[in-house]
Amino acid sequence: MFTLTPLEIEALRLSLLVSFWAVAASLPFGVGCAWVLARLDFPGKAVVDGIIHLPLVLPPVVVGYGLLVVLGRRGVVGAWLHDWFGITLAFTWKGAAVASAVIAFPLMVRAIRLALEGVDRGLEQAARTLGCGPVRTFWSVTLPLMLPGVLTGVILGFARSLSEFGATITFVSNIPGETRTLPIALYALTQVPGGDEAAFRLCVISVVVAFAALLASEFLARRVQARLKG
Template sequence: METLAQTLGPEAWQAVRLSLKVAFWATLAALPFGVAVAYLLARVRFPGRGLLNGLVHLPLILPPVVTGYLLLLGFGRQGPLGSALYELFGITLAFRWTGAALAAAIMAFPLLVRAIRLALEAVDPGLEAAAATLGASSLRVFLTVTLPLILPGVIAGAVLSFAKAMGEFGATITFVANIPGETQTLPSAIYAFLQVPGGEDAAMTLVLISIAIAMGALALSEVLARRAARRVAGR
């Protein structure tokens, strides 16, 4: 532990904590929207459905730097959304950790939606129809029948989203830069160490920490998904 503490200074540990914070809030903020959009794409037929599907998956196709630049144009202090947020609520996203969370959430959103959508498409619509015939409202059917059945998919999507948010670099550094203590996440810190002679050891240590966090998140998701599946099966 002394060797690890000596290898990484306070700024590096700040980057670790900030990455966990950004990934957590990015996943939490994206989750309700991900469930809603996945439900629309899996269950509802409406004009523009293909366009919505394309927009959802656009961050997977675009270079991350392009996504970050678009965020800067829209949510920067001079952008239409950014100026409105600042004037109405005093909120600034560009060059803040909250902006890093927004960028990470947008980049992770397609993975979240896809996992939940696949889970929804695997649910037998007859079960939902049977609950509806008993007088349950659409919201009650979703909360008591659909959501428990898709819970393993929701957990898988949340873990994928968290992992993607932890590793996001291109959109984040373009939108919020690489400010130590404010917007410097794990990938940004690794990049910064690699630009300094003799920083390879610190960069490798952060890489190993990233792998450990990712493996821990995957292990936790497996446990939660198995518990959810057993609950659905009534065991």
Template sequence: MEFLGPEEWQAVALSLKVAFWATLTSLPFGLGVAMLLARGRFPGRHLLNGLVHLPLILPPVVTGYLLLMTFGRRGPAGAVLEQWFGIVLAFRWTGAALAAAIMAFPLMVRAMRLAIEAVDPKLEQAAATLGASRGRVFLTVTLPLILPGVIAGAVLAFAKAMGEFGATITFVSNIPGQTRTVPSAIYAFLQVPGGEDAAVRLVVVSVAIAMLALLLSEWLARRVARKIAGR
């Protein structure tokens, strides 16, 4: 007898897919923004910091509504994407990935920014004085030192994306097999008589995946730290 039914497995698989792509696509942007906030000195820096953290402050439903107005088929960005590239985000799993990425972005950036700020700039300056370009300094000095923070940010984003509900259900609805992630499935099962058992099973799976992700993050961070220390 299987622990999860077909509909429940479908929700788990879709959540993993959404969280994976939300994390992967936002990772380079998160690292770039974290570098700007940690090392940049430019007009509007505080405004950028506020915009990055805005999804943490706004109600998720508001974020989802703004996404719908912007990336819906009649929205300014959504109309361009559909007309020129044939990409539709509203009421699609790709829209769920976008919503999850935006909601998880502040956590990712914060973890990376703290790691970058902990790096002594003198180490980078020393490499630069030896003739290394900015790109080489980043790849050979900065990135190895901040890698544990990058991993932590990615795992936090993945976990947040797995649990995202408010913005996702507002932007892409709760369509079985298309946009119904684990949180949406739990909500749906709790609305029907006899659905509590399925909801509990999905809660157990969610906790297990979150714990596995955190343990993996801790193991990777320690391994990277030992490698950097030369042990």
């Protein structure tokens, strides 16, 4: 019988917590950015597009270091957050969520944007002629139609968050019970002699969690597609 050790439970719990919040908090921004990129044309759009996609091509360590500089206790934004709201991101699980969110953001935006571009604008026009305002049209027509893509974006973001290592360890370090997620715990184990078996167990857990996420997304996407096809 495969029972989890307290260390494994803690790492798994942290990983899920961090990934959940990374995706949940960035999803509205992801939809917003996707909408801006898909629907608006403005000078400097290529630059905005580039900035959003930057974490995809940068070494995660660079992103983590950047976050430390900006959001750390003495960073420009970090100091402000701490002094005014009492929020500390550096070396906390919330910081880990932020790091994961930044790294996963481009993947999420890409998937959602693709789905949005696939929505027939004629349907939105039809909704408008039926007396539906633009905001309501987005909620009742556009969003339901792009739901499969949003779902894909969420799962991609979640999976990427689960596997986040470089930015996280740079920004929030390796603190047991606070920022030691599965990949970080695994890395720590590989650095000590005799940690092989424990490391292997964490590997298996990671694979199982990632695989479950993929299966769940496939299942949900099929259900949504089936709904559209009637």
